[in-house]
Amino acid sequence: MKKIFLLVLCGLTSAAIYAGGYRVSLQGQRSLAMGHTGVAMVNNAELAFFNPAGLVYLENKINVAVGASAVFSNVIWQNEEFGQMAETDSPVGTPFYAYFSYRANDWLTLGLSAYTPYGSSVEWPDDWAGSHLVNNIDLQAIYIQPLASVKISEKLSIGGGPIYVNGSVNFNRNLNRTLTDVEGNRANVTVDASGVSAWGWSLGGMYSPTENLRFGVNYRSEIIMEAEGGDADFQNIPNSPRTPFVDTQFDAALPLPAELTVGASYQFDKWTVAVDYNRNYWDVYNSLDIDFANTTIPDSENLRNYKNASIYRFGLQYLANETFTLRAGYYFDESPVQSGYFAPETPRNDSNNFTGGLSININDRFAIDASFLYSRFNEIDETYDHYTEGEGEQEVEVPFGGTFKSSAFVPGLGLTIKI
Amino acid sequence: MKNYFNYIAVLALGIVSCEPEFENPVEEEGFYSNGEADFSNYVALGNSLTAGYADGSLYITGQQNSYPNILAQQFAMVQDIEEFRQPLVNDNAGGLVLAGQTIPGFDTRFVLSFDADGSNPSPRRYRGSQPTTDVSTKLEGAFNNMGVPGAKSYHLAFPGYGDFSGLTTQPATANPYFVRFASTPTATVLEDALAQEPTFFSLWIGNNDVLAFATLGGVGVDQTGTFTGANPQEYFSNYGDNDITDPNAFAAVYGQMVQALATSASGGVLINIPDVASVPYFTTVPVNAIPLDSQTATALNAQFAAYNDQILPGLMGLGLLSAEEVQARRINFTEGQNFVTLRDESLTDISQIIQGAPFNLDAQTAGLLGQLRQATVGDLIPLTSSGFLGTTVGGDPMMVNGVSVPLGDQHVLTTSEQEMIAAATQRYNETIAALAEANGLGLVDANATLTRLANEGIPFDAGTITAEFVTGGAFSLDGVHLTPRGYAIIANEIINEINATYNSEVPKVNPGNYGTVTLSNDIQ
Numbered sequence: 001m002k003k004i005f006l007l008v009l010c011g012l013t014s015a016a017i018y019a020g021g022y023r024v025s026l027q028g029q030r031s032l033a034m035g036h037t038g039v040a041m042v043n044n045a046e047l048a049f050f051n052p053a054g055l056v057y058l059e060n061k062i063n064v065a066v067g068a069s070a071v072f073s074n075v076i077w078q079n080e081e082f083g084q085m086a087e088t089d090s091p092v093g094t095p096f097y098a099y100f101s102y103r104a105n106d107w108l109t110l111g112l113s114a115y116t117p118y119g120s121s122v123e124w125p126d127d128w129a130g131s132h133l134v135n136n137i138d139l140q141a142i143y144i145q146p147l148a149s150v151k152i153s154e155k156l157s158i159g160g161g162p163i164y165v166n167g168s169v170n171f172n173r174n175l176n177r178t179l180t181d182v183e184g185n186r187a188n189v190t191v192d193a194s195g196v197s198a199w200g201w202s203l204g205g206m207y208s209p210t211e212n213l214r215f216g217v218n219y220r221s222e223i224i225m226e227a228e229g230g231d232a233d234f235q236n237i238p239n240s241p242r243t244p245f246v247d248t249q250f251d252a253a254l255p256l257p258a259e260l261t262v263g264a265s266y267q268f269d270k271w272t273v274a275v276d277y278n279r280n281y282w283d284v285y286n287s288l289d290i291d292f293a294n295t296t297i298p299d300s301e302n303l304r305n306y307k308n309a310s311i312y313r314f315g316l317q318y319l320a321n322e323t324f325t326l327r328a329g330y331y332f333d334e335s336p337v338q339s340g341y342f343a344p345e346t347p348r349n350d351s352n353n354f355t356g357g358l359s360i361n362i363n364d365r366f367a368i369d370a371s372f373l374y375s376r377f378n379e380i381d382e383t384y385d386h387y388t389e390g391e392g393e394q395e396v397e398v399p400f401g402g403t404f405k406s407s408a409f410v411p412g413l414g415l416t417i418k419i
Numbered sequence: 420m421k422n423y424f425n426y427i428a429v430l431a432l433g434i435v436s437c438e439p440e441f442e443n444p445v446e447e448e449g450f451y452s453n454g455e456a457d458f459s460n461y462v463a464l465g466n467s468l469t470a471g472y473a474d475g476s477l478y479i480t481g482q483q484n485s486y487p488n489i490l491a492q493q494f495a496m497v498q499d500i501e502e503f504r505q506p507l508v509n510d511n512a513g514g515l516v517l518a519g520q521t522i523p524g525f526d527t528r529f530v531l532s533f534d535a536d537g538s539n540p541s542p543r544r545y546r547g548s549q550p551t552t553d554v555s556t557k558l559e560g561a562f563n564n565m566g567v568p569g570a571k572s573y574h575l576a577f578p579g580y581g582d583f584s585g586l587t588t589q590p591a592t593a594n595p596y597f598v599r600f601a602s603t604p605t606a607t608v609l610e611d612a613l614a615q616e617p618t619f620f621s622l623w624i625g626n627n628d629v630l631a632f633a634t635l636g637g638v639g640v641d642q643t644g645t646f647t648g649a650n651p652q653e654y655f656s657n658y659g660d661n662d663i664t665d666p667n668a669f670a671a672v673y674g675q676m677v678q679a680l681a682t683s684a685s686g687g688v689l690i691n692i693p694d695v696a697s698v699p700y701f702t703t704v705p706v707n708a709i710p711l712d713s714q715t716a717t718a719l720n721a722q723f724a725a726y727n728d729q730i731l732p733g734l735m736g737l738g739l740l741s742a743e744e745v746q747a748r749r750i751n752f753t754e755g756q757n758f759v760t761l762r763d764e765s766l767t768d769i770s771q772i773i774q775g776a777p778f779n780l781d782a783q784t785a786g787l788l789g790q791l792r793q794a795t796v797g798d799l800i801p802l803t804s805s806g807f808l809g810t811t812v813g814g815d816p817m818m819v820n821g822v823s824v825p826l827g828d829q830h831v832l833t834t835s836e837q838e839m840i841a842a843a844t845q846r847y848n849e850t851i852a853a854l855a856e857a858n859g860l861g862l863v864d865a866n867a868t869l870t871r872l873a874n875e876g877i878p879f880d881a882g883t884i885t886a887e888f889v890t891g892g893a894f895s896l897d898g899v900h901l902t903p904r905g906y907a908i909i910a911n912e913i914i915n916e917i918n919a920t921y922n923s924e925v926p927k928v929n930p931g932n933y934g935t936v937t938l939s940n941d942i943q
Binding site for chain 1: 438439440441442444445446450451479480483493496511512530531532533534535536537545547880881882904926927928929931932933934935937938939940941
């Protein structure tokens, strides 16, 4: 029995979290349990993220959904030729969401939301074989968004609002594969920027031709996080005019790509099925360029060359009784990382993701929402080919590669309040 | 409630079992194979190259990148091995101290310094911290890396080589590096190695049997042909520090060592002796190192006119010099780069004759001309002489070393000296190859590897590793010993040979992950 339970836990249930790159798809426990579908579902205040156009269809005057997930995600790497291996020891990530909506009148609902759709936290062992690419990275971004949802007719509504983003990044890596001080300590740099802010927007529409069938579309704009005057801290630099690395400021820009979602849901009796399609416009992420203020320090250019990627999501919901609602889902997540650009800071390949969960209605007003996500990645032999050594004519690209395997397991808990 | 805990436990287990796992992890036993070799207790014997010596010194990170330590880490991926212990020194400054004083000849490491504008790369002794490795501090326990810098073949079997009191005798009979970790004052390196009951060994010894002669420009005696077979101990006690070891004597001591090691261990490798003339210590300073303008060249030629046109033909007329010798001794300077002048001890000494009639030269001039010749393309100048060339004697602008004043023997490794070294090296290598064959051991052709580094170089993932001084990547700043990257190349050659000999699958290392020379301007 336990064995079967384990199998279910690891292999069949769960939902997907990671949508390639550093997109973290964990914006609502009910939606996540259904494969992170929701652009065409009217369920609870999670609509504030998935499709604000639907908020106006919520039955209650005040709706709240809050929740958080615990992301257990790790990556292992090995190189058979040289017998090397490494394993991340990444901290448990805790993305969260908080959504609030208020029905102002029959045709207008206002809302406020906070969520964390982008982020990454990867910690390789210091000085591991790929340390010239990354030792560790912590990327966080909080979206805060006021919303308006307007009913145009009984069948059609739109919704959206401006997005304010506040983010931070902390990234450490060794300067190259071999530079050390006299004591043999590897030369490395930490770039750190916090309080980086930017603006964007989202807009959605929902169309319900019949009571049981809904269509939805939602678009969230691209937001470029421009870190200006962040701190660059160089460590273990040899005392030499040839290594002029002193602590300085840096500018860098990191894109949070646009996302388009279209989907549909259909309800029959106690069952609801939902299908979503995401298109993530990752092609904006060409290169991670770090421009150091001190002009004697060479700027750092790191090709990424991401491609646009799609995610295909399927969800199922069953109203078991007045207390329990059960959900399950699946999605296929296409990685935006192209072959030869497999940087170990976001070592993601395509994944199959399995989700499950349930809601427990405590009473008319309160419900507890729980979900699981299990992301299954295949082993992949990949390289990052665009790290270079040498200067001038001697400059050559030195591939770093091997076999990678990732896993992610994410339990989440949330609360739905209807007043 | 009990059920509740059960489910918590299962849930926790579920999370753990969701950790990523490879289908065939490299760390799993059986991924690689030790074949017929047993690496569980590997012991390395040798000299500075085995100890991880680099940049003219022994320091911790150098030892950590010694080829035996690199090998041991790769062996550990193949089977369970005992900890590989090295007699680590105390710091990364290098240098040895005794009674609070740096021992002469055991200075700190070289680092690569630059001028403030980043130009003029120069190897200088590191002065950022003082040497702290006191040779009177005895290390405890047995050590897998038995590499002793400075050791010649016969030193490994020499009782008293690790005796502290032998450091202060005249001449010194002990080696300060071995004094640090010899098990007893009378123990030999070989005995301490055998006492560990090695399951696998490597032996790279014999380099210093020619290198000490070579690095000092051939000051020393070629002992080839002097070994009679009787009492090696007494025989070797007559050797000077810079002599070439008689190849027959080498064969006798080397053969005994291999016999003892091969009997004890299940397997091992013998590493042969590289051609010392292939290292940057001898190939960096050009033999035509003297730049002259036409005016100076003309003036110098005028200075040597009497020597070229009267003395040399005169001596030939007297039947004292052959036409060939006269040709070899002629001095000629031209505008541009000029070959250095040197005193060649293989030439007939004419200093006495030319003090007499009809030449009647003063003793000083006669001394300068006595065995004078100009270098040819075959002569080699040691790296350490680069700072000496072009200096003046006592500030006299007419007395320029390498030009008007010939270089002494220690500043030039002449072609005839090179021939002695090459002949001895070739015979050592014949001995080593024959013993490897006879005992079923691996034979690593380090000679071929270093020759390759000196010629076309060895490709790696970021270019080509060559023997070019400072920039080539293989050689450390002393021009003789290797960088970590150079030692990684050697380790890979050894792994190749082990895999071929013992049908094993030991993974190689990536030389690109190993560093080269260390930069520092802490040189004051």
